[in-house]
Amino acid sequence: MAKLAITGATVYPISSPPMEGAALLVGDGKILAVGRVEVPSDARVIDARGLHLLPGFVDPHTHVGLWGEGDGPPAYDGNEWTANTTAQVRALDAINPFHVSFADARSAGVTTVQTLPGSGNPIGGEMVVIKTRGRTADEMVLRQPSGLKGALGENPKRLHGQNHKRMPASRMGVAAVIRQYLARAREYDPEKGRDLGLELARRVLERAVPLRLHAHRADDIVTAVRIAREFDIDLSIEHCTEGWMVADFLAEAGYPVTLGPMLGGRSKVETANMTFRNPGILEKAGVHVSLMTDHPFVPIAHHRIQGALAVREGMSEAGALRAMTLNPAEMLGVTHRVGSLEPGKDADFVLWSDHPFRARARVVATYIEGHVVYGAEP
Amino acid sequence: MRAISNARILTVADGVIESGTVLVDDQGRIAAVGARVAVPDGVEVIDAGGRTLTPGLVDAFSHLGLINEGLGWAGNDAEETTDPNTAHVRALDGIYPFDRGIAEARSGGVTTVHVVPRGGNVLAGEALAVKLRRAVAADDLVLRRPTGIAASLGERPKATHGSEKRMPATRMGVAAVLREALVKAQEYRPEKERDLRCEALLPVLRGELPLLVQAHRADDIATALRIGREFGIRITLLGATEAFLVADLIAEAGATVAAGPSLAARGRQETREVGFHLPLALHRQGVPTAIVTGHPELPEPYLNIAAALAVREGLTPEEALRAVTLTPAQILGVADRVGAIAPGLDADLVLWDGDPLELTTRVAWTMVEGRIVYRDGSADGPYGEVEC
Numbered sequence: 001m002a003k004l005a006i007t008g009a010t011v012y013p014i015s016s017p018p019m020e021g022a023a024l025l026v027g028d029g030k031i032l033a034v035g036r037v038e039v040p041s042d043a044r045v046i047d048a049r050g051l052h053l054l055p056g057f058v059d060p061h062t063h064v065g066l067w068g069e070g071d072g073p074p075a076y077d078g079n080e081w082t083a084n085t086t087a088q089v090r091a092l093d094a095i096n097p098f099h100v101s102f103a104d105a106r107s108a109g110v111t112t113v114q115t116l117p118g119s120g121n122p123i124g125g126e127m128v129v130i131k132t133r134g135r136t137a138d139e140m141v142l143r144q145p146s147g148l149k150g151a152l153g154e155n156p157k158r159l160h161g162q163n164h165k166r167m168p169a170s171r172m173g174v175a176a177v178i179r180q181y182l183a184r185a186r187e188y189d190p191e192k193g194r195d196l197g198l199e200l201a202r203r204v205l206e207r208a209v210p211l212r213l214h215a216h217r218a219d220d221i222v223t224a225v226r227i228a229r230e231f232d233i234d235l236s237i238e239h240c241t242e243g244w245m246v247a248d249f250l251a252e253a254g255y256p257v258t259l260g261p262m263l264g265g266r267s268k269v270e271t272a273n274m275t276f277r278n279p280g281i282l283e284k285a286g287v288h289v290s291l292m293t294d295h296p297f298v299p300i301a302h303h304r305i306q307g308a309l310a311v312r313e314g315m316s317e318a319g320a321l322r323a324m325t326l327n328p329a330e331m332l333g334v335t336h337r338v339g340s341l342e343p344g345k346d347a348d349f350v351l352w353s354d355h356p357f358r359a360r361a362r363v364v365a366t367y368i369e370g371h372v373v374y375g376a377e378p
Numbered sequence: 379m380r381a382i383s384n385a386r387i388l389t390v391a392d393g394v395i396e397s398g399t400v401l402v403d404d405q406g407r408i409a410a411v412g413a414r415v416a417v418p419d420g421v422e423v424i425d426a427g428g429r430t431l432t433p434g435l436v437d438a439f440s441h442l443g444l445i446n447e448g449l450g451w452a453g454n455d456a457e458e459t460t461d462p463n464t465a466h467v468r469a470l471d472g473i474y475p476f477d478r479g480i481a482e483a484r485s486g487g488v489t490t491v492h493v494v495p496r497g498g499n500v501l502a503g504e505a506l507a508v509k510l511r512r513a514v515a516a517d518d519l520v521l522r523r524p525t526g527i528a529a530s531l532g533e534r535p536k537a538t539h540g541s542e543k544r545m546p547a548t549r550m551g552v553a554a555v556l557r558e559a560l561v562k563a564q565e566y567r568p569e570k571e572r573d574l575r576c577e578a579l580l581p582v583l584r585g586e587l588p589l590l591v592q593a594h595r596a597d598d599i600a601t602a603l604r605i606g607r608e609f610g611i612r613i614t615l616l617g618a619t620e621a622f623l624v625a626d627l628i629a630e631a632g633a634t635v636a637a638g639p640s641l642a643a644r645g646r647q648e649t650r651e652v653g654f655h656l657p658l659a660l661h662r663q664g665v666p667t668a669i670v671t672g673h674p675e676l677p678e679p680y681l682n683i684a685a686a687l688a689v690r691e692g693l694t695p696e697e698a699l700r701a702v703t704l705t706p707a708q709i710l711g712v713a714d715r716v717g718a719i720a721p722g723l724d725a726d727l728v729l730w731d732g733d734p735l736e737l738t739t740r741v742a743w744t745m746v747e748g749r750i751v752y753r754d755g756s757a758d759g760p761y762g763e764v765e766c
Contacts, residue, residue: 070645
């Protein structure tokens with residue numbers, strides 16, 4: 001692939017301050033140079049003056065391609081609700097690369113997503129980090145598995161206790177199911193017979209992948225931390241709606257949090273204290289914050305709007321951009337490939353007509369590994 | 379009497395005043411507005427500091443107060459799902475004045491809201507327009523009641539009733555239930571036996587109130603217009619996701635549209651085509667179109683964000699602001715009170731710290747009938763409520 005130079009844009013590398021009138025040099029799907037770049041004579045040059053150039057957004061908590069929207073129950077593959085512990089299921093096996101949600105993601109400048117099972121089960125299944133372009137799920141994979149999904153709070157209580165009259169029917173029960181699972185995994189001996197669900201748990205106990213626990217309410221957040229400490233595992237706290245109420249606790253605990261979705265209504269009791277002030281408060285407390293849409297619960301096309309509203313309610317603009325790029329990449333363990341514009345990383349970037357937090361901003365073109373996947377080169 | 383001076387005033391009805399004053403009388407109405415308004419001696423003057431003043435926003439489609447957010451089942455009183463025809467239930471009886479959604483609406487500059495029963499039933503009940511004053515009784519929020527009788531076509535009534543193995547289980551059945559109710563109301567003889575369902579529909583049949591039809595798919599919209607013609611009744615479409623496909627037919631029928639919410643997911647098959655192209659397509663056909671939240675689907679404080687995104691898709695900023703102020707006021711029949719900054723209208727005003735159609739702009743304060751009901755950064759409560 002010939003070299004490509006994009007010149008004259010306002011460039012936001014994320015890992016360093018924004019630069020006006022800067023350039024990005026790309027070759028073989030990778031970033032070769034950023035900033036004051038000497039453009040090689042064999043490079044194709046795109047004049048991007050007046051445009052804003054950012055890394056592709058990384059949305060760390062979505063159901064893109066997995067959870068249909070607008071196509072009814074035949075496309076709902078989010079929760080394997082038939083048992084309360086289903087670590088053997090893999091999001092990878094249910095991703096439809098032709099689902100409209102991938103086109104939505106590309107159109108909104110989102111080039112990397114983590115797609116994961118829903119929150120119906122205390123132990124839900126394997127999650128995967130993918131690029132938002134490809135014919136088969138396998139060729140989209142960036143990291144597999146990227147974690148084990150689990151859930152605290154209302155959803156597992158409702159799905160299992162209320163709907164199916166089985167454990168868990170209470171928050172005590174939810175925690176017990178998760179503990180029981182991790183305890184069994186400690187004693188798992190594959191010589192006595194393979195158990196696919198426990199194989200992933202072993203990876204969690206070895207800290208090769210984190211447990212990512214859905215927790216909205218402050219007490220559920222604390223329970224997630226308690227369990228992670230008990231088993232000495234890596235954790236990410238997913239949603240963290242009441243995180244602002246325990247900001248100091250979270251900062252001290254040191255686990256990364258994935259905030260959202262925030263743009264919709266408070267659809268559940270446990271989301272009653274939802275506020276766009278949450279990201280700014282956690283940023284100030286020193287918590288490692290990423291923003292997420294939980295697509296389709298906030299459509300991925302509106303990811304930038306959540307960032308803008310986080311800024312409106314107190315987060316720094318640089319912090320919000322970082323929470324949509326480099327922070328989630330770190331949290332997902334994929335910074336060697338994505339999350340910032342640095343030499344050696346994948347050429348996943350987006351040309352915007354304006355700063356993405358301005359209302360009228362549009363994606364002019366989205367690139368993944370040097371290919372235009374949405375819009376057109378200016 | 380008080381005055382707001384040094385403001386960039388978007389009057390909506392009469393253009394922009396780059397630097398002007400609004401005079402508010404002791405009844406909470408606008409006494410004067412202009413670049414050169416004489417402020418009488420002794421009047422309290424609020425300096426707007428050159429910031430932008432707009433009318434309070436008007437949301438023409440909401441379930442505010444009926445679905446209390448974060449309370450789950452116990453706080454949801456938006457649909458009486460026990461019968462496909464509940465034309466006799468009233469939104470007024472389900473509004474919880476202490477719903478946090480009301481205070482949050484004020485924090486987003488929303489001052490008038492059309493509260494409509496949700497669309498689980500073919501005939502869902504009576505809707506009303508409320509003013510977001512501070513009040514302890516829902517009655518004290520009323521601006522106009524009723525504003526119409528809510529009806530619903532398509533997936534929602536099918537799902538609600540068909541799943542209970544009763545009519546309607548198809549779109550044919552939905553239309554039949556609606557027709558039967560209207561025929562029954564036409565033949566209603568109160569001297570025989572009172573029937574509140576029929577009584578609720580009489581103002582609709584007389585043309586005094588519109589039927590407020592929640593419909594998304596183009597065929598459902600066509601059905602609403604067909605039934606409107608059959609009975610000679612006025613139609614206001616709510617939702618109307620696929621209205622861009624039949625905008626000319628809507629214009630021809632003289633119907634009005636509360637379009638949206640467009641910021642939500644494609645929650646159902648019938649909302650697959652959701653997008654902000656909708657207001658522009660309707661505007662081009664001359665259809666009176668409001669941009670709405672459908673709160674809590676999109677919470678009230680994001681009404682200005684919805685208008686901003688319609689601008690991104692081609693509506694002019696003036697048209698977009700009108701679609702969340704004067705046009706909904708006209709659709710609701712309350713333009714004699716709200717929707718613009720003009721003498722004689724209620725002093726429902728919002729001061730913004732920037733362009734109201736920008737994502738990061740904050741509301742500095744919101745005024746209802748001359749009283750400030752929200753102030754940014756106030757320590758007086760979780761939503762900065764003051765002066766009430």
